[in-house]
Amino acid sequence: MHAWNGHGADRSNALGQVLVFFLLPISWLFAGLVAIRRRLYQHGFYKQTTLPVPVIVVGNVMVGGVGKTPITMALVNHLKAQGLRVGVLSRGYGRKTSSTLAVSPKSQLQNVGDEPLLIARSCQVPVFVGNSRVDAGRALLSLHRDVQVLVCDDGLQHWPLARDLELCVFDERGVGNGHLLPAGPLRETWPRQALSPNVPCWVLRTSGEAGPNEFAVQRHLADYALQADGTQRSFSSWWDTPVQALAGIAKPEVFFAMLREQGMNVAHTQALPDHADLQALHIDTSQGDVLCTEKDAVKLWAHHPQAWAVPLHTTLPPELLAAIDAHLAAVQHAKLSSPHGHQTA
Structure with a gap:
C-alpha cells in the first residue's frame, strides 16, 4: 500500500513538472509584460499619484x-x-x-x-x-x-x-x-x-x-468566541461538548487545527472556498454550536446570528x-x- 502511494505521488510530481514545462513560455511572456509596465512607471509614461499623507x-x-x-x-x-x-x-x-x-x-x-x-x-x-x-x-x-x-x-x-x-x-x-x-x-x-x-x-x-x-x-486564536449581539463565551464552556466549525478562508484546515489545539472537540467541519458566499449555506444545528472565523461571521450573522466568531490575535x-x-x-x-x-x- 505504501509503495503504491509512493508511486502515485511520484507520478503526480512528474505530471506537475511536465505541466510547468509547457506553461513556462506563457510565464516568461507574463514576466516580460510586468517588466515593461514597471519600466513605463519608472520612466514617467505612467504616473503615480502621491497622496498628502503617508x-x-x-x-x-x-x-x-x-x-x-x-x-x-x-x-x-x-x-x-x-x-x-x-x-x-x-x-x-x-x-x-x-x-x-x-x-x-x-x-x-x-x-x-x-x-x-x-x-x-x-x-x-x-x-x-x-x-x-x-x-x-x-x-x-x-x-x-x-x-x-x-x-x-x-x-x-x-x-x-x-x-x-x-x-x-x-x-x-x-x-x-x-x-x-x-x-x-x-x-x-x-x-x-x-x-x-x-x-x-x-x-x-x-x-x-x-x-x-x-x-x-505570531498568530493565535483567542480563548473565547463572540456572537452578533456581543455575547462572549469562553472555550472552556465547550470542552465537554462537541462543536462544528466552518471556514471560508484560504486555508480552512489551519483554523480547524487551531481550534483543536485549544482543546475544542470539533466533531464536524465545513471547509469552504476563500470569500465564499454563505447566504445559502445549510447549517445542521444537531452537529453542535457553530464556530467560525471573524471574516466568515460578517457574512453568516445576517442569516445565522447564533454562530460564534473566534477572533484571531495577530502580533x-x-x-x-x-x-x-x-x-x-x-x-x-x-x-x-x-x-x-x-x-x-
Whole structure:
C-alpha cells in the first residue's frame, strides 16, 4: 500500500513538472509584460499619484491568501495606539459594485466585500473601497481630513498609488517553484524590483521559518468566541461538548487545527472556498454550536446570528513596529516640509 502511494505521488510530481514545462513560455511572456509596465512607471509614461499623507501597502506576490488582512488590522490598531488617525483602503474583493464607496459597520456585504467590512467593524476607522485605490484615498481624505496615515489592504501591484512603505507577506510556501503565473504562483518576480529605491519593502512571514531580514508574525486564536449581539463565551464552556466549525478562508484546515489545539472537540467541519458566499449555506444545528472565523461571521450573522466568531490575535514583532514608527515619522516630516505636501496629485 505504501509503495503504491509512493508511486502515485511520484507520478503526480512528474505530471506537475511536465505541466510547468509547457506553461513556462506563457510565464516568461507574463514576466516580460510586468517588466515593461514597471519600466513605463519608472520612466514617467505612467504616473503615480502621491497622496498628502503617508501610505503603507500590505500585500503579497503569491497567489492566494497569506494572512494580509489580520496583519493590516494589527498594524491599524498599533498606529491608533500611537495616537495616529488611520484610514484603510481596499479593492473590496468579491463585492458586487465597482464604484468607490465608504464602508461602515452597517454596510451591505455585497456592496463592500467581507474583509473591508470586517476591518470597519473591528478597527473602527474610516474604510473606503474602490477599484482605483487613488480614488478611494482621495474620497476618504476629503471626508476625513484628520486622517494622518493610510493603510492599503492588498495592492502591492496597484502601482498608480504611490506608497511610502511596502509590507510583503509570505506564508510557509515561500515563493513556491519560483515561477510567475501560470507556471508558478508568483504575480511578479522575486526578489521584488521596487518602482522607487526610496520605498522600502519589508518581508513578513505568517508561518514557516522566517529567514534573514524577515519579520516573524505570531498568530493565535483567542480563548473565547463572540456572537452578533456581543455575547462572549469562553472555550472552556465547550470542552465537554462537541462543536462544528466552518471556514471560508484560504486555508480552512489551519483554523480547524487551531481550534483543536485549544482543546475544542470539533466533531464536524465545513471547509469552504476563500470569500465564499454563505447566504445559502445549510447549517445542521444537531452537529453542535457553530464556530467560525471573524471574516466568515460578517457574512453568516445576517442569516445565522447564533454562530460564534473566534477572533484571531495577530502580533507584529516589536522591532518591525519600531521600524515602521521611525519610517513614518520621517515620511510625515518630509511631506509637511514639502511645498506640495497638501496636494493630492
